[in-house]
Amino acid sequence: MAHVELQKISKIYPGNIKAVDAIDLNIADQEFVVLVGPSGCGKSTTLRMVAGLEEISSGTIRIGNRIVNDVPPKDRDIAMVFQNYALYPHMTVYKNMAFGLMLRKMPKAQIEQRVREAAKILDIEHLLDRKPKALSGGQRQRVAVGRAIVREPAAFLFDEPLSNLDAKLRVTTRAELKRLHHRLKTTTIYVTHDQEEAMTLGDRIVAMKDGRIQQSDTPLQMYNHPVNRFVAGFIGMPPMNFFDGALKMVDGQMVFEEGRLENARAAGGAADDTTAGDEPLVMVGELTLPGNGFRLPVPSHLRERLAGQVGRHVVLGIRPEHFHLQPTGGEGDCCPLKVRLNVVEPLGNDMDVYVQTALKDHVVGRLEAQSGLTADAEMTLYVDLRRVHFFEPGETGMNLGLAKAAAVV
Template sequence: MAGLTFKNVVKKYDQNVVVHDFNLEIKDKEFLVLVGPSGCGKTTTLRMIAGLEEITSGELYIGDRLVNDVAPKDRDIAMVFQSYALYPHMSVYENMAFGLKLRKIPKAEIERRVREAAHILDIEHLLERKPKALSGGQRQRVALGRAIVREPQVFLMDEPLSNLDAKLRVQMRAEISKLRHRLQTTVVYVTHDQTEAMTMGDRIVVMKDGYIHQVDTPMNLYNHPKNMFVAGFIGSPSMNFLKVKLVEEKGRLWLVNPAFHLPSIEERREALTPYVNKEIIFGIRPEAIYDDAAFLEANPDWVVDVHVDVLEPMGAEHYVYFSLNEENVIARLDATSQAKVLQRHKVAFDMNMARYFDMETQEVIHRPGYQTAY
């Protein structure tokens, strides 16, 4: 088992920089998730760890060993991919053993490892079957088994659940989380799915355009995003952003927009004061918007009258869409909500949950109560 260290790692294709000055320490036995939209550099980063992409500059360590020039086969890592290709003419046992045979591992040792991995993955009863006779979930387990038998220092997983249907994906998500506790190995996991990232990672690296935007625990990313991109990427539906002018009236700070006039809470005054009479971005999560009578009554200043454009009943809740000053806003309201499509409705923004961002830099203005994870 080993941790990983990136020191100023850069990856370029010709003059095109795809990973910029990547600095990160992944702890031994940590489950670290790289997440971001397509083209953000997460898979390239994973492939640099695997040795499948050369590092243009910087240093990469697995444990204490500098591996920039170490061949992929000598890095002691195992990979699991989205498309779990198996050898069709081999049994499950042979599929799991094949990689070890290539590495000239003694037969008895191969037998021990395959049996043990099969036991961990609960596929002992499938060992004699051919891949064609397996379900999608079972095949993915075999693919995991092929990685486990290597007993690597680090597991690299590149969107391993993307090919599975929604139900199986949820099931396998839990299986992998359970597995990592049993294996006690460092895992670097790539996904574009923020739900997967939030539910599985000890820490998450949010990337965009080859840059790390934030490295943090799932809850810190949700509660204390560093900038608008992270705030918008983590959470579903994503955070609403509204351009407002910050003004001081009657001793309070107000967020002013042609569609509303909302007070900022007193605790943010100090951080927001430099922005008085300037435009800033006001961020509010859909789940921080309420329409129940008690909340509206308790917080009359936070109430906004809106025109409901679309209403999506989701069962346990309703997604309600409306516009404020031509900006679309989504509210995640309780299923008991009385909101009706194409009618006016009163909602209240929980200003305790409001986030503020600098117009120019798009960085968050203040992160009250934020504590770094490590």
């Protein structure tokens, strides 16, 4: 086992496409790190550079204490599992798992022992004589993992290994991978664009955008203290609601007033206002305050940090689960918000409500299920002020509530 260290790693494809931009990342021995981010942010490229399948444009990669920049993939002592498992169709499961070790001329008895051990861990002992076409998707995926395990590598690299499985199987296999890591403790770098998979699997999550690391933290830290608007919007489902507005002093109290964007356009140069993939769309423009927006007191724990922002355009972030039907917490911990209810989506224990404020049409709340709500009617939601965030405007606007030092990435 080994730690993996990426130092100022860049990948520039022909045509000056900067897929990965000078990233620094240290993965400790036995750690399970998940790289997450929207399509095209450079996750696979990063992983493939660690594996040696892609040449690096600049920087240094170490596996253990060895610089592997010029070491061919087969000598890097890592095992990679891809989305399409690429099993050999004409070989049995046993042979598929044993093949890599046979190429390495490992003694037969040792191969047998490793394959049987891995098959036992993955609960595929009864499938060893079958060919891949006689397996389900989930079983094939386990064989692919088995093929990686028998190598006993210094590190596992996974690139979206679950994305070919149906939703239910994805969840159970995810739990198996986690158990496997508890047992083997092999250093693991796992790539996914699914924030839920990242949250549940990772000891640590590394959120990427445009070839850069935005934040590297534990799942909970990332959920509770996102460094910027991008991370805040990417982690958590349904995504955080964002409101453009300004901070004001009203009767000696610091408040946020909802506003509207003039000349609104999608940030990042998107051609129209459709979302690319599941990434929430960020609009930018010039703020106006028509005066009929809602007002929300800035919670006491944030007032000092936000003092310099009074009179400025800021973006308020409220997670769907931090709206409630009743007041929550103690005195001053929540604030009522009048909204218009458009749609209710029951989820069993919870429900999602799609509402609108005076100035914003699409706001989502995740509430405890309650019957008797009427669509197209006014209702009051209570915002848990202890959980709100304020960001600078823009796609990666900084979280203004965090100490400066914590926001530097």
